[in-house]
Amino acid sequence: QQPVQSPQAVILREGEDAVINCSSSKALYSVHWYRQKHGEAPVFLMILLKGGEQKGHEKISASFNEKKQQSSLYLTASQLSYSGTYFCGTMRGADGLTFGKGTHLIIQP
Amino acid sequence: DTAVSQTPKYLVTQMGNDKSIKCEQNLGHDTMYWYKQDSKKFLKIMFSYNNKELIINETVPNRFSPKSPDKAHLNLHINSLELGDSAVYFCASSQGFSGYTFGSGTRLTVV
Numbered sequence: 001q002q003p004v005q006s007p008q009a010v011i012l013r014e015g016e017d018a019v020i021n022c023s024s025s026k027a028l029y030s031v032h033w034y035r036q037k038h039g040e041a042p043v044f045l046m047i048l049l050k051g052g053e054q055k056g057h058e059k060i061s062a063s064f065n066e067k068k069q070q071s072s073l074y075l076t077a078s079q080l081s082y083s084g085t086y087f088c089g090t091m092r093g094a095d096g097l098t099f100g101k102g103t104h105l106i107i108q109p
Numbered sequence: 110d111t112a113v114s115q116t117p118k119y120l121v122t123q124m125g126n127d128k129s130i131k132c133e134q135n136l137g138h139d140t141m142y143w144y145k146q147d148s149k150k151f152l153k154i155m156f157s158y159n160n161k162e163l164i165i166n167e168t169v170p171n172r173f174s175p176k177s178p179d180k181a182h183l184n185l186h187i188n189s190l191e192l193g194d195s196a197v198y199f200c201a202s203s204q205g206f207s208g209y210t211f212g213s214g215t216r217l218t219v220v
Contacts, residue, residue: 030206032208032209034208034209036150040213040214041199041211041212041213041214042152042199042209042211043211044208044209044210045208046208047206047207047208049206085150087152089209096140096142096154096157096165097154097209098154099151099152099153099154101149101150101151102150102151102152
């Protein structure tokens, strides 16, 4: 079951904040977040394994609400380098990651 | 030293041909994967191998066959290529609950 991401696209000015959401209709064991720049491979940002877990990476952090079966990625004081497509990936068991359709983020100077 | 390497980077071929894409990882990971990314950027899992055993085989045509000679390699062989097979194919690897490390991708164009 593919997770649903929202919004599909975001345009921000440098320094603004953004939130990307990822939700699933099925119970989740873990949520991954990746960023992909045009013409490049997806790059791992973080993984959340427990319900309620929050993780941070510089000005990028994420939360995982196991009850609501959703995760959110927070980008604070966005930089030009944050531009790209963000994917959440979910895993319900021993199977591999199923990715959402992605959120396209454009940061303007 | 590249962690996950794929070859070739670009592949242009005619319909009906058979082709292979190679993938190697030097991370010592136990599980390797193949993903297909279509023109709409949707990443779809195709196969995964754990310790040389296939643990997932999604609903892909049987023209696609993964082959893993050892833990560090997972190759993808495609028979009778069709126009709809045109996409970017990514190899990835992981260990336990770690994040996935992706290769740089192979852009396959079927003409």
